[in-house]
Amino acid sequence: MTKKRRIKNHPAVDLQKPSLVRREAFFEEVRRAQEAMKPAEQFQNVMKLLQESQKALCEAMKLPQQLQDVTKQWREPRKALREAMKPAEQFQNVMKLLQESQKVLCEAMKPPQQLQDVTKQWRESQKALREAMKGAQQFQKALRELQESQKALREAMKPAQQFQDVLKELQESQKALREAVAPSQKYLDAIQQAIRIAGISGEDDEV
Amino acid sequence: MKYRSSDNVFINCPFDEAYTDMFHACVFTVLDAGFIPRCSLEVDDATQSRLSAILSLIDHCPYGVHDLSRVQLDPSSGLPRFNMPFELGLFHGAKYFGSSNQKRKQCLVLETEKHRYQKFISDIAGVDIMAHDNSPEKLILALRNWLVTASRRTTIPPGEKIETRFNDFQTRIRKICQKEGIDYNAMPFIELVENMTDWLKINQIARTRLFNP
Numbered sequence: 001m002t003k004k005r006r007i008k009n010h011p012a013v014d015l016q017k018p019s020l021v022r023r024e025a026f027f028e029e030v031r032r033a034q035e036a037m038k039p040a041e042q043f044q045n046v047m048k049l050l051q052e053s054q055k056a057l058c059e060a061m062k063l064p065q066q067l068q069d070v071t072k073q074w075r076e077p078r079k080a081l082r083e084a085m086k087p088a089e090q091f092q093n094v095m096k097l098l099q100e101s102q103k104v105l106c107e108a109m110k111p112p113q114q115l116q117d118v119t120k121q122w123r124e125s126q127k128a129l130r131e132a133m134k135g136a137q138q139f140q141k142a143l144r145e146l147q148e149s150q151k152a153l154r155e156a157m158k159p160a161q162q163f164q165d166v167l168k169e170l171q172e173s174q175k176a177l178r179e180a181v182a183p184s185q186k187y188l189d190a191i192q193q194a195i196r197i198a199g200i201s202g203e204d205d206e207v
Numbered sequence: 208m209k210y211r212s213s214d215n216v217f218i219n220c221p222f223d224e225a226y227t228d229m230f231h232a233c234v235f236t237v238l239d240a241g242f243i244p245r246c247s248l249e250v251d252d253a254t255q256s257r258l259s260a261i262l263s264l265i266d267h268c269p270y271g272v273h274d275l276s277r278v279q280l281d282p283s284s285g286l287p288r289f290n291m292p293f294e295l296g297l298f299h300g301a302k303y304f305g306s307s308n309q310k311r312k313q314c315l316v317l318e319t320e321k322h323r324y325q326k327f328i329s330d331i332a333g334v335d336i337m338a339h340d341n342s343p344e345k346l347i348l349a350l351r352n353w354l355v356t357a358s359r360r361t362t363i364p365p366g367e368k369i370e371t372r373f374n375d376f377q378t379r380i381r382k383i384c385q386k387e388g389i390d391y392n393a394m395p396f397i398e399l400v401e402n403m404t405d406w407l408k409i410n411q412i413a414r415t416r417l418f419n420p
Contacts, residue, residue: 006241006362007238007239007241007404007407007408007411008211008214008238008241008242008243008404009243009404010243010244010245010249010397010400010401010404011243012249012397012400013397013400013401013404014401017401018405019398019401019402019404019405020380020383020384020387020389020398020402021379021380021383021402021405021406021409022405022409024383025405025409
């Protein structure tokens with residue numbers, strides 16, 4: 001068990017009179033308190049600075065006050081201007097209506113626009129047809145030229161026809177000749193056979 | 208705080224300069240143990256004779272510390288100083304002849320060596336005497352232990368603690384006296400008690416009971 005110590009006082013000691021130790025301890029406490037008060041002093045200095053800056057701010061705020069008065073005065077003519085502008089606003093409304101009607105008109109004009117597009121397409125197809133027709137004309141011309149050249153060829157072939165007839169006659173005469181020569185051929189073959197049988201080589205012999 | 212005479216300890220010891228440290232140690236131990244040191248040095252009344260003042264002190268002190276270590280020839284006069292043995296005798300007389308309160312008186316006799324007293328005051332042979340070898344530490348320990356035994360109080364701090372605190376006080380007061388230009392060794396008894404009391408109050412320690420009765 002622990003209790004706080006009890007130090008007894010001597011009857012001859014004057015408790016009102018501080019001893020050296022008590023005085024020194026007191027001064028030490030005062031010094032400690034002063035040390036502890038230093039931050040508070042700094043705080044007070046800061047507070048002073050703050051108050052001064054607030055004062056300066058109040059002074060500086062006086063000018064904006066004047067500015068506000070001027071602004072108020074400036075706002076009043078603007079109000080009057082706005083009032084004066086009201087008829088112009090009506091004009092703007094009318095303008096709006098006009099613009100809307102123009103829009104409606106544009107919408108209504110769109111079918112004729114489509115017709116114009118079809119016309120354009122038709123024109124272009126016509127052009128293309130014309131271009132295509134030009135080629136056909138050239139073909140016809142070439143065909144005509146071909147027919148003419150065929151005709152000329154045919155005319156040119158006529159003497160050759162005659163030559164064929166002569167050739168035919170020649171071939172027929174050759175045929176007749178070959179038929180006329182045929183018995184003699186048989187005769188020659190028989191001779192050659194006979195020679196072979198006789199053992200006479202007739203290889204060098206010509207018929 | 209109410210003054211109680213039951214806390215009074217009569218200090219009967221030499222007051223010469225060589226004994227100053229021992230005397231201061233004795234006064235400090237009595238205060239730190241929770242008692243009040245009383246001594247003939249506090250008597251400063253011209254209307255009262257020194258003897259009657261000492262008798263009055265002895266009357267009001269249930270405890271007494273008597274140091275006989277300085278019973279020797281005075282170098283200036285060549286005669287021995289008998290104040291301490293005389294006051295010890297008065298204390299014993301009060302105990303023997305006094306009222307029931309006085310009969311409860313208890314005292315501690317201190318000496319430099321244990322049996323030296325027998326050579327000059329053999330009448331007190333058989334009384335337990337403590338030797339301090341002129342060492343304040345030994346005096347503190349002997350006085351503290353005797354106070355514990357005599358008072359049966361369990362709140363007295365250990366001797367080592369008292370010794371440490373006494374050294375701390377000495378360092379502090381010497382520094383203050385040096386700063387103030389005061390001779391600490393010549394400080395009047397009451398002023399010394401004042402300073403010790405205040406120092407102890409400022410540097411209070413928890414009082415520890417040695418055991419739970």
